[in-house]
Amino acid sequence: MFKKTLLITALVITATVSVKAQSKTPVYLDDSKSIQARVEDALSRMNLQEKINMIHAQSKFSSPGVPRLGIPDNWTDDGPHGIRPDVLWDQWVQAGQTNDSCMAFPALTCLAATWNKDMALLYGNAIGEEARYRNKNVLLAPGVNIYRSPLNGRNFEYMGEDPFLSSKIVVPYIKGVQQNGVAACVKHFALNNSEGNRHTVNVNVDDRTLYEIYLPAFKAAVQEGGAMAIMGSYNLYKGEHCCHNQYLLNDILRKEWGFEGVVISDWGGTHDTNQAIFNGLDMEFGTGTNGLSYSKTNVYDNYYMAMPYLKLIQSGKVGTKELDEKVRRILRLSFLTTMNKNRPLGSLGSEEHALAARKIADEGIVLLKNKGNILPINLKTTKRIAVIGENAIKWMTVGGGSSSLKARYEITPLEGLKKRIGNQAEIVYARGYVGDTTGNYNGVITGQHLGDERSPAELIKEAVEAARKADLVIFVGGLNKSDHQDAEGTDRLSLNLPYDQDKLITELAKANKNLVVVNVSGNAVAMPWINQVPAIVQGWFLGSESGNALAGVLTGDVNPSGKLTFTFPVKLSDNGAQALGEFPGSKTEVTYKEGIYVGYRWAEEHKIKPLFAFGHGLSYTTFQYGNVTVDSKSMTASGKVTLSVNVKNTGSREGEEVVQLYISDLKSSVPRPVKELKGFEKISLKPGEQKLVSFTVDSTALSFFDAAKHQWVAEPGDFAALIGAASDDIRTKTVFSLK
Incomplete structure (x- = not known):
């Protein structure tokens, strides 16, 4: 109730200002004036408390504007694969809205695998339209951290192992988002290359490696993409947390690259008032909750950049120069987004967005192997298809951490195949294995009931029998978004597939030589059965249109054109970080001993033949x-x-x-x-x-x-x-x- 009253008051005050200023509009409200002039005018009208309010959160995902001046709040939303549903003001509980279901777009690993800058622009514009429609003016996306190891649980949110490719894909994504009057907040700056110990680990890396491998995509985002915001990472570098890091934020981001935008902390990434004041942080979010758990109401006043900062100013221990700079940058963002009268209205879950999601998925799917041209499916000779695997029926838009979505719909691979093939061939399904039976995450409930009490032996037996009777077997497995797979907050424990899938695939290959394996994941996996399987498809997390896209590629409606953005090693020790024993490091320290030799650079330097190389991807033509x-x-x-x-x-x-x-x-x-x-x-x-x-x-x-x-x-x-x-x-x- 208080919030509604506050908004009404702001509207009344804005109207009053307009009436009084009929003869002369205040500069900050006059969009014919330069952004700089408007910022300076608004800043001159603000009092100390209003400035302090603006630089820290007031709810889980918002920070205050200036109601007295009619400057709206800033509303952030997690990306990068869709606009997340709203939670209650001061809790992580779902708000229970019925109009906040989004279009789920493919994961950024899939986008990068298109190797298509036009697809990146299409993606950015579509997700920007959805953010705008929901009145979010800061999209916490995209992510461009480098794929250093296949065990990093958050790799599926990033764009692969190569800094040049990431740089070229991130720029149009940002431009697409921001043309909708929504700020792209590029993350996580920098060196956040594992989830284990991410809040405590200090990254040791030489300057050459930093500049050649881990910074180029961020630099491109700033200097070529014009990103309005950057999110700091949880980890430390040079002994300082990256959300308030002198070298990263002041020396590199602002002085070297000329960044004019806003630096936002990751949720719970702020740890010290003095460092936050002087080391480049502009907006503080999630403190006191670590961004994950419940907190007491109005904890926001106790944030490092709230009352503690105000008291330092009032006591004369610090001045207001740094505060004014922070507020200037936030005001600039507001004038480019919420105060921009010309920004479009946006749209949500539209047919156009479904087509965009499908097109991106079509182009990102990678055909890894196709011995004997078993694909595309020949529906003239194939009359019975056995679809096997939990990932053929499990929703993948829910889970995985902050990229978990409340999707308007999701077509599973089994549904997509049935819809496409229809009566041309009989499709039978067998579970094969039981992995994650949950259908909810953070209050978003899919309604799927995936429980199965049968033993692994019974499940394998059923799958093998189905395979023997089929003309073609399509196994849809891989990873999911559970802890220690593709998920924020935890790293993978092994390169191998979970839930004993390797054993199942081996048995299926014995039962039927016409076997296609679809690996759904955002990471490389080991394939000890590779010589027994004629066809392998990298299926990624493909969003709402997942099943339709996979069916299109498997049946040949779409000619696959995706290429890998990271190396698939044969074994874990073929990767540099693991070969040198430095992933994820100890609780407090990790050293990037492999230096510039990340991904294919390491494999070629040491003459290691990969399972599938960076840039690899087949086609149905030559x-x-x-x-x-x-x-x-x-x-x-x-x-x-x-x-x-x-x-x-x-x-x-x-x-x-x-x-x-x-x-x-x-x-x-x-x-x-x-x-x-x-x-x-x-x-x-x-x-x-x-x-x-x-x-x-x-x-x-x-x-x-x-x-x-x-x-x-x-x-x-x-x-x-x-x-x-x-x-x-x-x-x-x-x-x-x-x-």
């Missing part, structure tokens, strides 16, 4: 690469080189190919990766059609970070340009030199 040409065999430091290659569709159906450019420094004064991704283009080709794909390379693509000089350096010498279909599938190469 592509032929011509010889790469270069417009100049040499370039100056300020010059550029253009590399071109003809790519032809040599198959019988239309398809999309991701043409990848890697650069190798042939002689360097410092250790460098065997090759690094520096360009990619996704092209569509009809049968027999060919296109010329060109890449322009400048010295930026040739540079490494010199920590001693604290600058990027491109050394003169020879470089190889390697173009191909994956990091381990180079089709053509040439050499050029930097003078």
Whole structure:
């Protein structure tokens, strides 16, 4: 009741200001004035308490505006895969609304696997429209932390192991969100690469690795994407929590990159008033609850940046310079979002958003293996299909932590296959294994009842019998969003599939040689049965349209074009962080001993053959690469080189190919990766059609970070340009030199 009264009062005051100012509108309300002028005018009208109020939360997901001046509250919402339902003002209990069901979009691992910047823009715009419709002006998304290990429970929310790819996908996502008058809050800055001990661990990493691997996507988000907000991470770096970290926030983010936006703490990520004042934090959320549990009402006044900060100012121990800077940045965000009269109205759960979710899922699904062209399903000869596995029927939009959603609907893989195939073939289902039978998370209840009292032996027996009688077996398994799988707050315990799925798959392969394995996950998994299975599909967490998208790819309505954004190792020790024994580290310390050699960089440096390489992904057609040409065999430091290659569709159906450019420094004064991704283009080709794909390379693509000089350096010498279909599938190469 108090909240409603507050809003009514604000409206009355705003109206009064307008009446009194008919002859002269206050600058802060005049949208013909510059943002800077409006910010300064509003700041000059605020009192000390109003300023303090603005820099910390007033509820679980909101912070105060200035009611006296008619400046609205700021409302945040978790992404990055959909707009989460509302909780009660001061509790984590669901608000029980009936109009806050969202469209669930594919996980960001799937988006990145499209290798398509247009899909990133489509994704950002659609989720931005949903946030705007729900009147959220800060979307806590996207996430761009680097995939350092396949055991990180939160990898499914990120964009893979390569900083260049993440940088190119995050920028259009941000622009799509923000064109709706909603601020994108890019997270988690920085070095949050595991969930174990995330609140206490101090990350030790050298500057070169920091700048080359873990910062580029954040830098692109700021300088190219124009992100209005950044979220700090839970962990420590240089002994300071990253939500108030001098080196990350002041030295790098603001001074080096020129960030003008708002730094928001992760929920419960603030730990010290003085550090929060001076080390770059602007808005504090979740303190006292660790962002996860209940707290006493009005705990917000006791936040580090609330009464403790106010008392320091009143006692004269600190000034108001830093406070005014924080408020300036928050006001700027407000004028760009809630105070922007021209921002669109948005939409929620629309048909257009369903089509967007489907298109992104279609393009992100990766065909890993297809021996004997068992896929697409031949419905002329296939009359009985056995679908096996819990993930064929389990909703995946619920669970996993802060990305858990209250989806308007979710089509399961089994539903999608039945809908697509209809009467063309008989579909039988067998559970095969029992994993997570829960159908609720944080009060969102799917209504699914997945309990099964049968023993594992009984379940396997039923599945094997179904497989023997079928023309084709489709196993849909993998991970889910339970603790120690793909979930916030915990890391995986093993690279292997849970619930004894490896044993089940082995038995299915013995029963029927026509076996397709669909791995639903946001992480790489071990595949000890790989030589027994002819077809493997990486299915990701695909959102509301999951089943329709998978059915489209499996039946051939859609030609798969996704490519992996991280390396699938054969075994855990093939990954650098695990090989050197530093994941997730101790409770208080972790050292990134592998340095710049993350993902495919590690595998190639140590000549380790992966299960599936970074950039890998098959198609139902074939592509032929011509010889790469270069417009100049040499370039100056300020010059550029253009590399071109003809790519032809040599198959019988239309398809999309991701043409990848890697650069190798042939002689360097410092250790460098065997090759690094520096360009990619996704092209569509009809049968027999060919296109010329060109890449322009400048010295930026040739540079490494010199920590001693604290600058990027491109050394003169020879470089190889390697173009191909994956990091381990180079089709053509040439050499050029930097003078």
